[in-house]
Amino acid sequence: MVHGTGSFGGGGGGGGFSGGGGFSFSATTYHTHHYHSRRSGEAGDCDCSWICVCLCCRGQSFQVRICTLWTWIVAIILITSLITVFHVNKTQKIEATVTDMRKVPKTFSETFCDGVTVTSHKSTFNAYLMDGEPSNYLGKLQHITFQKKTQIKYNSYEYWGFYLLANSRIEISACPDSSLDFVIIKGEKDFSKFKKDECFYSCSVFSKTFYCYSNKPRVYQYTVKADDEYYLIFANRYIMPFPTGLAVNFTLDKRLYDVSNHVEECANSETSPTCTLNFHSLHSHPSIVLNVTSSSDLEGDAEIEVACISRKWVYVMIFFLVPTVLGLLGTMLIVKKYRKKSTNTPTSTRSNAPFNALPSVLEEERQQASAPAAGPGYGSVTPPPKYEESGGAPPSYEEATRK
Template sequence: MTHGAGGFSSGGGGGFSGGGFSTGGIHIHHYHHTTHSTSVSGDAECEKCCCKLVVLGINIASILLCIRKMSRYLRIALLWIYVATAVLTAGLLISINVLGTNKFQAAPTDMRKVQDHVNNVFCQSLTLNSSDPFEAYTFDQEPVVDLNRTEEFNTSYKMTIVRNNYEYWGFYLLPGSTLQFNSSNIFSIFTKIFVIQGESNLQTWLDGKGDCSGCYIYKHDLQSLDTYAMNSSEADNYFFVFFNDGLFDASSTANFFIKRTLYDVSKATSNCTFVPGKPSCRFDVSLNPEQSVVFHSSRRARHQSIDMWSSCKARAWMYVIVFALLPMLVASALSFLFWKFCKEDRTDENQDLVPYQVLDEVVSDQELNKLKS
């Protein structure tokens, strides 16, 4: 279960209050003029940066293809610098996305795959921990949903939402699950409910401050004793967002009744039962890309929002092969080819294929022409 809350500012009236119409007009004119100049300048800077990147790419290609004239020693040294930079950058990005502790939330009866911060190539093992009991399983193939195996979960949330604020709850549902919502007590007639599928659509709704096209699957002006029912067609997070765009606060209780479908665990290759205070669940991760780890939160959980952690132990020998041995073999082979086939010429080592000074002058002329137009 995911919970969030926030607010949207009413925006922009302060800039026009307290002054005359002509003063506001002057500020508006100045604002547009400044924005235009800034935009043109920004475009020119962007073009200038892109041009320099293109020139850099051309220069690197000319060095690697032996077009650029230089000594063999310098060409080979630059090759190793480029390879080392690429390897370090790629290794850092993969380590950030795979290694370390992944913290996430779940709800009682949740059943889902662990997908973040785990990789079958670079992870040797995966450790799961939680604030509440759960069961975990490994599958060598994509787990199958058993439509005849279900589990019910009911919960209620009390809300008081001030104007221009929102509050939401999210639930992860497997295909075939059903969810029913009803409201009780008093809601403001200006309170709206949005049902949103997927975290990307929720972010789109938040970025649009409640105004977006196609980012929600249901929208309704919420009133007391309203009901809504849905069937999930695919495994995903489903968010119920309550937004108050009225002039007064809105209070109510949101009741959720969930009937979850579960995975068929009869084909699991291993399993683990976790209880707080006992050792964490640890699974070996194979190189099989279809292997997955699934957890199932207990309905006896002590909290409605369960904190969970997963951590990946690095497969050290894979990092050595991918980020040390293979780059060294490639760089060594290219170095041999450079030494054997590239001509020795030191005359143009300090000259760029396209001098940056000339490029700066060209971009400056383009920027000047834009400002004039």
């Protein structure tokens, strides 16, 4: 049983199931101006969507593409591993009370977990591992009765909370000094709204006004429709500003889970607060059922922690071996495709060498231009005829010098 008090407009006090919370977001509008400029042959000229922008942009060397590939792989590994550790297999803290039988809200993955450890330092419990979802055992009820006497101040309320399975029954018998409002609220979300004074009757699944007629207590019953936390609340909201005395009898007929076909069972003790459930031979998703048997505080919460026992080899294979193999294959493809292209396709006519030999084609053209032409034609040089071809002997010295 969870017990607590509070006042309207002044917040709640005492114990309670795990409290609600939230984040406040302020809407901010960002105006973004997109500028686009492109030059042919630059690295910004991409031929794929933005997700491949660093792998498929033209003009990049294969070394840059390889570094980008491994950067993406490392980023994806970090993100997915953090999500798995802190979200999928996050340690769960269960707020329970004495006599509660409840299922752990979130199922642990048998792929990443060898089992779970269940720990509580202030209460004792039995933990059951089920193969699949547990079912309600309709043939057996846990009958619980208790009485409370209290005074509720003006503009205040007092509540008692229980976790109940579907088809459980609540019976309330009370005789206050003056009229009091009585409501039953289902779930932490609506109860958090009630404590903030955001709703009263609209949050409730059952509401009545309690008063005594000839000192005869009024009796009301309510049948639970779904598994959840249920808060039984008496509120003093009337005009007369004085406290109201209350004597109330609670009777609970609680449905239980059928745990007769459990796969494994464990229990803690005062000397050993932790027990272990191992996932073996499960054909469906595992479910864990907790049954709180005692607590150091009869009107407070029993906090139970359920943590995953990691399968280390699965983490190594998924987050190390598989990405490494994919990265090596991607690296080989990039080297094969882009290294050959970058070596065969010149991107610039500049060279680091100060003097380079002319290409062979230019050398041949230069030799042909410097050599005399073989025959007459445009641009050709005609040699003088030989004396033998003219048909006469060369003149003598005297003839040549004669005027």
